[in-house]
Amino acid sequence: MNGQARETVAHRICPFCEACCGLELTMAGDKITKVRGHAADVFSGGYVCPKAVGLKDLHEDPDRLRQPLIKRDGRFVEATWEEAFAEIERRLPRILQTHGKDACGIVLGNPVAHKIGLLLYAARLARAVSTQNLFSASTLDQMPKHLSSGLMFGDWLSIPVPDIERTDFLLVLGANPVVSNGSLWTVPNFRDKAKALRARGGKMIVVDPRRTDTAKAADQHVFIRPGGDVFFLLGMAHTLFEEKLIKLGRVGQYVTGVDEVRAAVQEFSPERVAARCGIAAGTIRDLARQLAAAKHAAVYGRVGTCTQEYGTLCSWLVDVLNILTGNFDEPGGAMFPKAPALAVNTLGKPGHGRGVVTGRRKSRVSGAAEVFGEFPIGCIAEEVETPGEGQIKALITVGSNPVLSAPNGARLSTALEKLDFMISLDIYLNETTRHADVILPGPSPLEDSHYDVAFSQLSYRNHARYSSPVLPRTAGQPDEWETLARLTGIVMGRGAKVDIDQLDDELTKEDVQRMAGPMAGAVLKAVAPRRGPERLLDLGLRAGPYGDQFGLKSSGLNLDKVMAAEGGIDLGPLSPRVPEVLRTPSGKIELAPPMLLADLKRAAADMNKPAAELVIIGRRQLHSNNSWMHNLPVLAKSGSCTALVNPSDAQRLGLNSGGKARITSNKGSVEAEIEVSDDMMPGVVSLPHGWGHNLPGARLTVAASHPGTNLNALLDENQRDPLSGDQVLSGMPIQMTPLE
Numbered sequence: 094m095n096g097q098a099r100e101t102v103a104h105r106i107c108p109f110c111e112a113c114c115g116l117e118l119t120m121a122g123d124k125i126t127k128v129r130g131h132a133a134d135v136f137s138g139g140y141v142c143p144k145a146v147g148l149k150d151l152h153e154d155p156d157r158l159r160q161p162l163i164k165r166d167g168r169f170v171e172a173t174w175e176e177a178f179a180e181i182e183r184r185l186p187r188i189l190q191t192h193g194k195d196a197c198g199i200v201l202g203n204p205v206a207h208k209i210g211l212l213l214y215a216a217r218l219a220r221a222v223s224t225q226n227l228f229s230a231s232t233l234d235q236m237p238k239h240l241s242s243g244l245m246f247g248d249w250l251s252i253p254v255p256d257i258e259r260t261d262f263l264l265v266l267g268a269n270p271v272v273s274n275g276s277l278w279t280v281p282n283f284r285d286k287a288k289a290l291r292a293r294g295g296k297m298i299v300v301d302p303r304r305t306d307t308a309k310a311a312d313q314h315v316f317i318r319p320g321g322d323v324f325f326l327l328g329m330a331h332t333l334f335e336e337k338l339i340k341l342g343r344v345g346q347y348v349t350g351v352d353e354v355r356a357a358v359q360e361f362s363p364e365r366v367a368a369r370c371g372i373a374a375g376t377i378r379d380l381a382r383q384l385a386a387a388k389h390a391a392v393y394g395r396v397g398t399c400t401q402e403y404g405t406l407c408s409w410l411v412d413v414l415n416i417l418t419g420n421f422d423e424p425g426g427a428m429f430p431k432a433p434a435l436a437v438n439t440l441g442k443p444g445h446g447r448g449v450v451t452g453r454r455k456s457r458v459s460g461a462a463e464v465f466g467e468f469p470i471g472c473i474a475e476e477v478e479t480p481g482e483g484q485i486k487a488l489i490t491v492g493s494n495p496v497l498s499a500p501n502g503a504r505l506s507t508a509l510e511k512l513d514f515m516i517s518l519d520i521y522l523n524e525t526t527r528h529a530d531v532i533l534p535g536p537s538p539l540e541d542s543h544y545d546v547a548f549s550q551l552s553y554r555n556h557a558r559y560s561s562p563v564l565p566r567t568a569g570q571p572d573e574w575e576t577l578a579r580l581t582g583i584v585m586g587r588g589a590k591v592d593i594d595q596l597d598d599e600l601t602k603e604d605v606q607r608m609a610g611p612m613a614g615a616v617l618k619a620v621a622p623r624r625g626p627e628r629l630l631d632l633g634l635r636a637g638p639y640g641d642q643f644g645l646k647s648s649g650l651n652l653d654k655v656m657a658a659e660g661g662i663d664l665g666p667l668s669p670r671v672p673e674v675l676r677t678p679s680g681k682i683e684l685a686p687p688m689l690l691a692d693l694k695r696a697a698a699d700m701n702k703p704a705a706e707l708v709i710i711g712r713r714q715l716h717s718n719n720s721w722m723h724n725l726p727v728l729a730k731s732g733s734c735t736a737l738v739n740p741s742d743a744q745r746l747g748l749n750s751g752g753k754a755r756i757t758s759n760k761g762s763v764e765a766e767i768e769v770s771d772d773m774m775p776g777v778v779s780l781p782h783g784w785g786h787n788l789p790g791a792r793l794t795v796a797a798s799h800p801g802t803n804l805n806a807l808l809d810e811n812q813r814d815p816l817s818g819d820q821v822l823s824g825m826p827i828q829m830t831p832l833e
Contacts (some may be wrong), residue, residue, distance in 0.1 A: 098122035103563040104131050104659060106543045108207045109144045109722070112137070112274030112281040113545050115558065115660060116145055123564050125149035125539075133660035136556045140282035142274060143716055143728070148538065150725035156792050157520050158534035159567065169522065169532070174569060177531050178579055178589035184514045184530070185583060188487045189222075195457075195483040198226035198473065202493030203719055205229070206547045208535075209626045210574035211518075213546070215491050217600060218577050221584045225454055226476060226485055227467040233499060234396050236817040237404030238277055239465050243449030244686040245412060247676030248438045249465050250550050251429060253412060254278040255391035256667050257286045257553055259425035261295035262387030264380065266322055266411070267397020271306040272715045276395045279545075279552040284310060286553075296387075298380065300325065300372075301397065302710055303737070303779050304772040315380075316774040319710050319824035321370030322394065323403035323696055325377060326410035327361035328370070332381035333417050334358065340385070342419035347672045350685030354413060357690050360697060369700050371774070385418045389425025397710070400822035403696060404814040409689050416684060421671075428667040429674045432549040433557040433640070433650055434633030438674050440608075446676025451688075457483045459811070461818050469818035470499050471810035474508040487514040489580070492535075496524040497720050497785055500808035500820055501760060506788070518576060521721060527790035535573040539563040544630055544655075557634070557650060558661030574625045597624060605632065619643045627652060639664060692816055704776065705826035707742065709756065711782040711804050720783035723796040734801030735768035737779040738829075743769045746829050753832040756780070758807040758825050764832060765802040778827065780804040 098121040107114045115134025119127035128148060130141035151157065161177035162169040172180075188196055199219055205211040219227055231239065239249045255263060257280060268276065270283040280286065287297055287310055299308040300315045300322075308314035317325060333339055334355050341348055363374035370377075384390050392414045398407035412427065420426035431439060452462035458475040461468050468476075473495065476485045488509070496502040496509070502524070509515060509528035517529040526532050535541070543560035566572070571579075575593055581600075582591030606613040620631045631652035634640050641649030655662060677683055716728045723729055736756065738748055748754055750769045755762055756778070765780060773779060785803025786796035805822075812821040 098124070100126065104560065105148075105539070105563055106545065106558055106560045107141070107145050107148070108538050108543060109147065110274060111276055111279050111548055111551070112142065113279055113548050114141050114145060114281045116141060116148070118148070118563060120563065125152065131660060134558070135661040135663040136552070136554065136558060137281040140285070144722065147722060147725040147728045150727050152537045152539050154724060156522075156724055156794055157537070158522065158532060159570070161534065162522065162532040164530045174571065177533060178583070180531055181516060181580065182583050182589040185487055185516070186586065188513055189584070192486050193483070194223045195225050196486040197222050197224050198228065198476065198485040198488045199224060200470070200473065200488065200490040200493045200495060201229040202491060203230045204492035207545075208492075208541070208573060209544045209546055209630065210541065210572055211491060211577070213626050213629050214574040214577035214581070218489070218581045218584065221581045225463070225468075225483075228470045228473055229467055230470070230493065230498070231465065232467065232469045232471070232818050233400075233820055233822070235277055235399055236464055236819040237399045237408040237814055240405050240451065240817045241408040241412065241689070243465070244688065245409065245683050246674065247446045247448045249449060250436065251438045251674060251676070252277055252551060253415065253421065253427035253429055254280075254551060254553060255393050256425050256428045257283075257290065258666065260290060260389045260391050261293065261425065262383065262390035263287070263290060263295070263297045264384060264390070264392045265297065265299045265307060265311070266392070266394040267301060268393060268395035269301075269305040269307045269713065271310055272713060275551075275553070277551055278393065278395070279548040296383075302774045302777045303712065315372060315376060318369070318371030318704060318774075319708050319777060320401045320403070321372075322398050322401065322407045323410065324361065324366035324370040324700065325372055326407060326414065327358050327696070328363040328366040328374070328377040329381040329384070330354070330358045330410060330413055330417065331361050332363060332378045333385060333414070335362070336382070338382065338385035339417050340419040341416065342423065343669070344416065344422050344671050344682065347675070347681050348416060348684055349679060349681040350683060353685035353690060357685070357693050361700075365700060369702065371704070384414065387420075389423070390418060390420045391415060391425070391427045396713070397823060399819055400711075401824055402812070402814055402821050404819045405816040406689060406692055406696060409686070413684060416682065422669045424666070429670045430550055430552050430667060431555050431638055431664075431670060433555070433664060434549070434630060434637045435546050436550050436637070438676060439638045440636075441676070443673035444675050445680045446678070448677045457481065461813070464818050469813050469820065470495055471501075471813060471820050474501070474505045474810065477508040477511055486512060488512055488516070490515070490517045490519070490525060490529070492519060494523050494525045494720055496788070497803065498783060498805065500805045500810040500822070502803065502805055503761070504810065516580070518573065521724070522792035523721065524786070524788045524791050527788075533576050535576070536566050536570050537564070540566045540570070541572060542627065544626075546630075554666055555664035556661050557639070557655045557664060559652070559655045561656065572625065594624060601628060608636070616643055623652070688816060707776055707778060707827055707829065708824050709758070709778045709780060709804070709807060709827045710823040712779045714781050717781070717783060720786075723784070723786060723801070724793045726795055729795050729799065734765070734781055734784040736765040736802070737768050737770045737773045739773040739775045739777065740769055740771055741775050742778070743767070747831045748829065754829045755832055756807060757828045760809045761806045763802045763806050778829065
């Protein structure tokens, strides 16, 4: 081999986005020489998107942190793990003892959902801290869907997804799955699945203020006024009732509230809502009729339907339409995945549960209601700035960069400097972690195991797949779960030198005893000697709907079987799950939750609101799904941060492609390069999410070389969907003026 390392092949589930594609990595020692799709992967079948090649850049990125950092006299210095944890032990418990548990805030970022260690052990840390000041990226794009699903079906993660391989009519709102490969819907290679839908005689229609890649692949694209989705959906529901197109089908016996919905949508006729949503009444009626007439149909709405002031109503109405047209819990319609492990809707008594509760507490300053255990991420700054009992004095961030990814990051950045102490678990010194006192990095994705706990609950097809580490961990580098376990030990008063194996044993035993009672001993013995996330995963698989029930069912799943299946285990297409999936107190699908019906009064009062002359929306790009991807050279060279402007608006405002403009809102002002495009609806401008890497103190060399423009600098952190707390990220009125 002339001194060169022998090439080997390894398999890995991609951690970059919700598609969770199976990868085949060609390795020369610890170097990736080739990334391709894993043809034998039972879920993604060899598909791979351009982001996957960034795995090599991420592993090799010189900016990726490999040692803890401690801030000394305003500057970061490398430290040992022992020094970092000693600093935390010296400072964090004192704050908790002096100011109480709510003085410590916790912020969980997008990567938590992609990493089994972070997902399972961040929850344990949060329980140990027991603070009411918990925040996550969920209130930046998806909390409305969690809330509407919880109210309707009884669990926050009981989210129906289109059964795309069997549908023949797909209506997509505010989503671009050709680029995202699904969001709250794990569906790799959406483009080919959409082509197959059309090839078998089906139809796809996209409703969006921008002619997206998905819209270009559809049979029909309909422009909609940003923030008008709720009125469009209400107009469709009205049409279904008025024209007697309701057919609940098999699930009808499990649905309650149809008459209440009928009465609630009465005043939202297509003729009354047309101007507000920017879609002609005839088009609204036609789409409702097509949906009702299709043999197998599904409505899917995503980020655009969530990140607006009526996000929860939109999320609810998407499922209302699926139910009213008989397309719910049926092949080819909107169906519930059945995850093999750790899904609440597969545990406990089937068909009945406690449901969900919101507003158990209010945020201290603005009185925002708690939803899914957390407050809106836009509340962090005010909770740090405002004195009084419960003021946030310390903050723990886990894979989170809200200074860049949340509205009005400038205010948050200033607030973070007022903290007494801040800890960040992150692989980068970025726009948020630059404010930390201690940064604890995780290993390379090639050095940790992988199982998609969250996304298996949202997958277009049921499956179980596991990735073992491709490379051994760097000497001295703890797993992320071990880092979180040690922090948990510190918070519990057991110090930085806590025996984390013993602590993990204790906490796992407590969990199992709650679930298994007197059988806890036998259950724990069955998963010995595993530790950490693998032990929790093995417990979940064995107790899950396909599990071996700890030896009682020899053909069932356990972690050994999943590990041995190189391409994963296919568990079949989605199948009807009503009523067993329901966890509502009534055992029914609650079609008319009182909270949602009451909020329709707000929509009714807003129905005749005049359109702003110019508004702005965001967009996601294939090569830059999240802000940290901008530091990966292979992805950064394909990314761009331009403001898309309709030709008529460009002419009116004196804007030209390649030129620059100042964009101003009531919260701020930014400069951006202009790209004139008839893909945009007149009166709507689009700027991509996640840019603005020009803040001092961050260590993102590649990203800083092309910083782009931060859309969130224009947005108001206090403007939220009042039900879910989700931030309003689209439809903000703006002004644009050309720059020389």
